[in-house]
Amino acid sequence: RPSGRDAQYNRNVYFDTLPQAVRLYMLYNHWALKVLLYFFMLVNLSLAIFEDPAVYPLPIWATMLVEILCLLIFTIRLIHYAKVILRDKFWKDPKNICIIVILTLTLVDMIIYGALKAANYYGVRWSRVLRPLLLVNVTEGRQLRRAFRSIxxxxxxxxxxxxxxxxxxxxxxxxxxxxxxxxxxxxxxxxxxxxxxxxxxxxxxxxxxxxxxxxxxxxxxxxxxxxxxxxxxxxxxxxxxxxxxxxxxxxxxxxxxxxxxxxxxxxxxxxxxxxxxxxxxxxxxxxxxxxxxxxxxxxxxxxxxxxxxxxxxxxxxxxxxxxxxxxxxxxxxxxxxxxxxxxIITIKSRPHPLQSLCPSLYQSAPSKLLCQLVQHRAFVMVYDLIILVNAVFIGLDEENPMIANSEWVFLALYILEILLKLYVFEPRVFFSKHSFWNWFDTIIVISALIATIINSVMKSSSHFSSRQILDIVFILRVLRLIRVVDSIKRFRIIINTLIRIGPAILTFGQLIIVVYYIFAMVGMELFKGKVTFYEQSSTNLAKAYCGNPLLNGTDFAKLNYCKNNFNNVVSSFILLVELTVVNQWHDILYSGFATVTHISARIFFVLFHIIVVIVILNIFVAFVLEAFFVEYSVDKSDLQTSLERKIEELELAVTMEDNLVNAMETIDNDLGGSQSAKPNLPSLMFKIASKRYxxxxxxxxxxxxxxxxxxxxxxxxxxxxxxxxxxxxxxxxxx
Amino acid sequence: RPSGRDAQYNRNVYFDTLPQAVRLYMLYNHWALKVLLYFFMLVNLSLAIFEDPAVYPLPIWATMLVEILCLLIFTIRLIHYAKVILRDKFWKDPKNICIIVILTLTLVDMIIYGALKAANYYGVRWSRVLRPLLLVNVTEGRQLRRAFRSIxxxxxxxxxxxxxxxxxxxxxxxxxxxxxxxxxxxxxxxxxxxxxxxxxxxxxxxxxxxxxxxxxxxxxxxxxxxxxxxxxxxxxxxxxxxxxxxxxxxxxxxxxxxxxxxxxxxxxxxxxxxxxxxxxxxxxxxxxxxxxxxxxxxxxxxxxxxxxxxxxxxxxxxxxxxxxxxxxxxxxxxxxxxxxxxxIITIKSRPHPLQSLCPSLYQSAPSKLLCQLVQHRAFVMVYDLIILVNAVFIGLDEENPMIANSEWVFLALYILEILLKLYVFEPRVFFSKHSFWNWFDTIIVISALIATIINSVMKSSSHFSSRQILDIVFILRVLRLIRVVDSIKRFRIIINTLIRIGPAILTFGQLIIVVYYIFAMVGMELFKGKVTFYEQSSTNLAKAYCGNPLLNGTDFAKLNYCKNNFNNVVSSFILLVELTVVNQWHDILYSGFATVTHISARIFFVLFHIIVVIVILNIFVAFVLEAFFVEYSVDKSDLQTSLERKIEELELAVTMEDNLVNAMETIDNDLGGSQSAKPNLPSLMFKIASKRYxxxxxxxxxxxxxxxxxxxxxxxxxxxxxxxxxxxxxxxxxx
Incomplete structure (x- = not known):
């Protein structure tokens, strides 16, 4: 009877009603198998890093072996799917046919390529452009398929x-x-x-x-x-x-x-x-x-x-x-x-664990005063001020020992804040699934603490500070400042809308990756090795013209664009991002790749511009616009309001006055009331997380x-x- | 009783009901006075061309005299308005107060400036930034005021x-x-x-x-x-x-x-x-x-x-x-x-004038055959083909005598087309107000004919062809090619939507001009004379650094941007357009104007970017989006359909089959039927020009x-x- 769940997630699957079939179906939809599938998809895609032209070259047999493993996994998954749904439905579904064709073509290509290489001929792994299409055609790629269909x-x-x-x-x-x-x-x-x-x-x-x-x-x-x-x-x-x-x-x-x-x-x-x-x-x-x-x-x-x-x-x-x-x-x-x-967020209004452990202490006057202090508006403001002072200190020169030591003070203050809040609020409420900012704070502060300690230890023991760790410390310090945005209500609204459309933006991310991957593969075959990047320290004379005499004196070489090339999959992706941003793209393609190959190379770049900038970016903008308009206009669906009405009728609603759940969502501000003041609340309360999907x-x-x-x-x-x-x-x- | 008209045009005016007052009111709204007002507004704005820094310098007394004349006209217009509406309403209306303030400030500025100049002191005509604000505040600037209000x-x-x-x-x-x-x-x-x-x-x-x-x-x-x-x-x-x-x-x-x-x-x-x-x-x-x-x-x-x-x-x-x-x-x-x-387009289905003049000839079999030929689909296709061949010929070298002479053939063909259509269609229908493409064709062809004749006469008489006339001939020839778009229905729909939102785009044009004018005035005071442009032929050494040693070796000079300056109002406007397009603006301001003045010059450019690109361009895009969505979704209002129903009931509708009015709007295609085949049509017909506002x-x-x-x-x-x-x-x- 899984049709209920299918309906919930809008899956469209056919299956027998035998118990074994149902078990197979449940297994097919198990999260672990899906994660495994996506993991191998990722492995399959990232093979481009190790294949010629490679970032880290591996022998052909190694990448081929991994690829065969991936193909095997995809085939097993497909056979599993075929077992789950009715046979004629399976063959009527174009996405299954697509997967079969992709797998077959890839296998054929691998055999041809392997044979050519063995005989020392030149071969092209053309089936690599098909890899990202698997992302679109697996059962789980529903959102992506829909995006492609709307295009x-x-x-x-x-x-x-x-x-x-x-x-x-x-x-x-x-x-x-x-x-x-x-x-x-x-x-x-x-x-x-x-x-x-x-x-x-x-x-x-x-x-x-x-x-x-x-x-x-x-x-x-x-x-x-x-x-x-x-x-x-x-x-x-x-x-x-x-x-x-x-x-x-x-x-x-x-x-x-x-x-x-x-x-x-x-x-x-x-x-x-x-x-x-x-x-x-x-x-x-x-x-x-x-x-x-x-x-x-x-x-x-x-x-x-x-x-x-x-x-x-x-x-x-x-x-x-x-x-x-x-x-x-x-x-x-x-x-x-x-x-x-x-x-629906189910809230069990549990007492604070400290209250159960030593009630006399937790209920004492100083403890209560502390709770009130922490929940006061001024507490938030004081910490906003601390963050601003911190921002100024970060901007100053960190070589200065006074500044370097001040970092410990700030870290201590942030840790104190988290501890105080944990003292006042029930820990499971504080770290509930929806408390985005609490999680954000805690992770950032603890990571910063660990990184700073490692950094100091390394410095004092070997008088050598690792650049990488220092970079991480800096990034974490700066990220901490973002918290200040959450204190201003107007900003919170915008940020929340952005966070909400985040998952949908990820669909566009996948779309972009599929398109980029295809263009990167084609681009690498067309342009690999045409332009060479020499390190800053290199004294090679070819550095002035990116290792290709044809580029001598062109804008491409003058602007020092040598690293914008198709010599491996990473630099290809970065180059494609630059082309998406559009600026200087004529310098890249005109005095760059058209010069070193042929004038028709422009076709590749113009095609990329039409597909990515004119079509996909516009769909992206359209999606953001639509999502914002929805946020501005509609508020809640009918069902949600009837559910809310019911919750209120049953007197199980978390009212605005006691703010417990608001506090949960944005715990570090508007903590007006005190939740412990109302001991006669029901032990179980609900709130609709109406703004999340x-x-x-x-x-x-x-x-x-x-x-x-x-x-x-x-x-x-x-x-x-x-x-x-x-x-x-x-x-x-x-x- | 002008409230009906006021309601039609959404004017909000108060007035007495005395006959004299009504006459004054009618005079105020007379089109000639409005044209006069806008003419003097234009004169007032274009004074910037003649004032220092000038494109064509005029003595100060001349520009001042013209400006005083303009101010006088505006004052008279305002007094007229004050007479027309009730006194207390006049003083409550902010736009009148604005005009009075602008006029007073301008006068004060002119006096101060005149005095300073007479005493040979340095003076700034700061009131020039107020000039475009008059455009916003006159009674007729309703659309513009609305645009400003929405911003x-x-x-x-x-x-x-x-x-x-x-x-x-x-x-x-x-x-x-x-x-x-x-x-x-x-x-x-x-x-x-x-x-x-x-x-x-x-x-x-x-x-x-x-x-x-x-x-x-x-x-x-x-x-x-x-x-x-x-x-x-x-x-x-x-x-x-x-x-x-x-x-x-x-x-x-x-x-x-x-x-x-x-x-x-x-x-x-x-x-x-x-x-x-x-x-x-x-x-x-x-x-x-x-x-x-x-x-x-x-x-x-x-x-x-x-x-x-x-x-x-x-x-x-x-x-x-x-x-x-x-x-x-x-x-x-x-x-x-x-x-x-x-x-509503009222169509009098008059007989063709030739039919009245010599009916026997016009009704003869060859004449009828000709009419059928011209109205046939193939006729349009033949002319589309001619246009395409013409396009190829234009692309070829016009120095070649064969090509140069072919131009006469094409001109003759186009004139023949117009004459044939005039033979078949009633001239007043052919040149009715809504026949955009007929007007377009005729004007372009006749202008091209005149320009080509002038050009040949000059060439043969003095063996010297004027560059300007030749340019006009070329532009007209190329413009003629646009006609081919109208033959394809899909394109016609898009073009018609664009033509329809044209008037609204003009409102944005005014908005942009107001903002540009203000920035141009400020920019000219800040940056005039800092950068000098030398003609291509100049051998002055200062040419390499735009006449300002500070620019020596900067990107600005290297990219030959010397003409991008604030030395007069025309080049200021062009520079502002370049800044709106955004590309290279950092080169212009960073290595250009910030170098020659002060780093704080950036504020001017960043402010311009925020106002024009982030705010105004986005409103423009929003408007185009909305207009297109309206075209895509709504078709006709209720009133229009009831009007259409009535027209149909009265059997006065121009039906689709006889295509007369469709032909009027897009006369050169879909001329399926023949309008002379149905002599029993009523002599008067209506059609709603539903798609125009x-x-x-x-x-x-x-x-x-x-x-x-x-x-x-x-x-x-x-x-x-x-x-x-x-x-x-x-x-x-x-x-």
Missing amino acids: RNALPQIFYVFMLFMFSILIFSLMALKLLGKRGLTNINGTPYFTSYLEIMFDLYVLVTTANSPDVMMPAYNANFFFAVFFIVYILINTYIFMSVFLAVVYNSYKKYLKEEVRQLVRAKRHKMVRAFGVLQEQREEGGEPVVTQASWNQLVRLVQPNLSNAHRELLWSVSDDKNQGAIGKVAFVQLADLLNIE RTVDALLQRIFEADLDPEDFAENDDPETQGNENFANPLFSHA | RNALPQIFYVFMLFMFSILIFSLMALKLLGKRGLTNINGTPYFTSYLEIMFDLYVLVTTANSPDVMMPAYNANFFFAVFFIVYILINTYIFMSVFLAVVYNSYKKYLKEEVRQLVRAKRHKMVRAFGVLQEQREEGGEPVVTQASWNQLVRLVQPNLSNAHRELLWSVSDDKNQGAIGKVAFVQLADLLNIE RTVDALLQRIFEADLDPEDFAENDDPETQGNENFANPLFSHA
Whole structure:
């Protein structure tokens, strides 16, 4: 009966209902196996570090062996998946076919490459570009697949705008050629200015990214200031208007298709819940509506979420069964998946351990005074002041012994703060899962303490301080200052929104890594070894032109860009980041890689710009915009408020006055009241962590919630939905 | 009774109801006076071209005299306004106070400056920065005031994000100082790398704009590639995340406040219409609802829009009085202002003039065949092909006599196209107000013809071709190619959206000009004459360092940026555009203006960046995004559809099949049918130009339409609305 859990996480899996099959399915979804899969995925990807061109070269047999191991793991995982779901469903699912094709091609490539190498021929490991695609196609890569699908769906729209944009560049180039080509103007290095149509097109394309502004304009502007008008009109139309239109188009289709997908997922989830309802339902009275009793409901929830506390489960039941009939109908039952997604913090208002150990001391007047002091607003302010003073001290020269010793004072003060708070607040509350800043503080302070001690020991014993440890100490010291942000409410709101969209940004991180990896692999094959970096200390004469005489006198060499190369996977990634940032990219590719290879090398860079900057970065911006608007507009979903109402009815709510849970979330400020003043509180309290989402799905669902009908059960199989090809997974599970 | 018109255009003016007062009011709103006002505003602004530092120097007395004339005009206009509206309302309106203050200060400044100059002292014309503020404060600058208000309202939100952003830069700078400051790294020019906290902060601020990427990273990256991680994290957080958050915050508050303002305007408009209803209403039957009869309604409409055709007016009446009762109630009356804002194209299906002149010839078989040919799809395709061939010919060398002569062939072909279309389509339809592309084509082709003829005449007579005329010929030739875009439907949609948001972009253009002008004035006082530009041909040795020895060897001089200076208002504006584009701005300010003046000159540039790039450009992007979303989502307002329904009911609609009006809008394609085939059409037809907006207000109103209640008359004076300080104008007129 795992359809409940599938519904909760929006998984779409088919399986038999035999006990063995269920066990296999449970095993497939075990967290350890997933971690193992991602670990080997990581190993597989990081093989690029050891393969030629390598950061740390390893013999071919070693990397090949590891790669075969990885392939084996992926194959086993896939076979496991095939055992879990129905055979025909498995073969209909494009992601499985993709994995099989990738694995086969990789194996074929390895055999060919091994044979070529054995015979001392030149070989290319072309299958390396396929590696990151595994990330997309495994069952767990749902978010990533969705991101790719929304890009694919936005492509037609982007394409038309892009064609118009290219047309505009063509027209402007033609105009520039006619206006400026025959005037005998020269570039700063003496070459003729704007005489070749292709060069003009490329220069104007680069101008859209603003990378060569104002240099590309200067020769014409120096000749006559009217020509500046040409460039200003060009920038206005192409950089400002067209780039905004790209964002608008990407944002709009992103929103549209994501909405459609989420709508389908919700329908599928509801449908699964309806099926589960069909299995569990009972007819309580003749002719009455079928219902699910509390007993079978409890059994289901225990199965789906074994580590849910009894109190929490009972709370959910009382929300579903709000008329207290001992059984719930279909509508209430279907809500279960959403209810389970609302995160509830269960708070056991335990007494402080010191109170149990020596109550007389803990309850004494000085102890109570201390508690009040620590919870006072002034305490937070004093520590904010200490942090600011600390910031000034960090800025000063740390060679000065006075400054160096002051660090111990600050460390002591920070440790004292944590100890004081632990004295006042119950430790398990202080270190609860949601107390981001408490964890942050404690980890930073303790790491700083350890690093500082190691540093001093090393210094006093061997009169030699390790640069690495000192760096860590510095970083930790500076990071400590961030805490001050949390004291100002306005800042806290912004920071919290940023933290909340963090997981979704990680999806984009994966997306970027997939694209970067592919470009890095291709780039390394095309450009490896063309440019050499010599250490600062090197006296090699080739240092002046990055080891390639073709670069002699180019901007690339003059600007000392030799380390921007494709000689290994790490420098490739850093170079791709620089290209994403766009500035100077024409120097990198034009006077760099196009010079050392061929003019067509530009195609690689322009393609990278179109894919990463125009498409992916715009989707990223669109996502951040949408997430912020959601934060600004919607506050809580209906379900959450009904859950909150229930909690309040039951008088189990953590009210604002006693602030215990607020304190939990942002424990180091607004500690107005004192929680020990109210001894007659129930021993168990709840609070909705309303602002956090368990899954990215839940966040997306909330974004588009307004358009979803809660009564829509999707009971009649919608042919449109079934036939939708955007939707890689079949929709209906066999519960 | 001008409240109807006021309501239509959302003006908020108070006036007496005496005939003389009404005449004064009508005069105040006369278009000629407005054009005169804007003309003198332009003269006043362009005085900067002739004042020191001047492009074309004029003596001080000349510019002063012109300025006094301008001030006089503005004063008269203000007095006129004071006569038109009630006295206490005049003094309560901040925009009037602003104008008075600006005029007084300007006069005081002129007197001081004149006296100082007469005594040969140094004087600064500081009041010049106030000039563009007049643009904002005149009655007609409503859109601009609204844009400024939305910026002002967004400021608190932006401020908090900005503080957090600055905090992030401070923290990263401190970390960079600690990590990199002591390593003895050097910049490319040998100066120590990252040793001064202030320099690091500035470098990292510039890195946010990506202008110094990857140069600022290279020394650290060359030392150890782990440092690249520091910069990548920095760029991710500050460039990508924070800049997106800025856009989100600006966009969100822009939308919020604009919505609120439009809501208030709509309420005020409805209120005025209710007042007008009160004046015009009659009690038709005992105890019945008060109504307005068709006679008084007609009188009102004729007064408000004298040049509305009778047919159009009757159509509007029949929409309002949809039950044909000869009188309308309040709800229908209030819609009038919105109805008048819907643009309706009245089409008189007149026969072609040739048909009246010589019907036998025009109706003959060859003539009919010609008409069919011209209206055929293939005709458009043939001309698209011609345009493409023309594009290739333009790209070729025009010195070649064959190519030069081919230009005559193309010109002849284009003229033939226009003549053929004029033969087939009724000329007044062909050149109707909405036929953008017809006008575009004709103007471009005829100008090209004239310019080409002048050019050939000059060439053959004096064997000398004027560069300017040749430039114009080239530009016109290339512009002609744009026409091809209109043939592809997908492109047409995008282009039409862009054309539609054009007027609103002009508001941003004014906004930018106000800000640029102020910065240009300040910049000229600070930096004039610090940098000198020498012509290419000059042999002056100072050319190598822009006439300022301090610049010797700096990037500014090396990159030949000497013309990027504040020596006159034109080059100031171009420099400010370059700073808006951001790239290389650190070179301009750092090794340019900070070197020749003082390090604090950076403040000017950073301030400009914050105001223009972070605030204004983001609002611009927000506007384009919103306009595109409106185009994508909403299609027509309720009123428009009811108007369309009525037009269809009356069988006066221009149906899609006969395509006459579609042809009008995009005459050169989709000319499927033939309009002369249906002789039994009514002689008058209507079409809603649904996709165009008469006023920017109407566009804004449509953007926020969904949230407005059509039944909300705002009859009870809302104290909240009245007391709203965001709203500079009082809301209720005395009709």
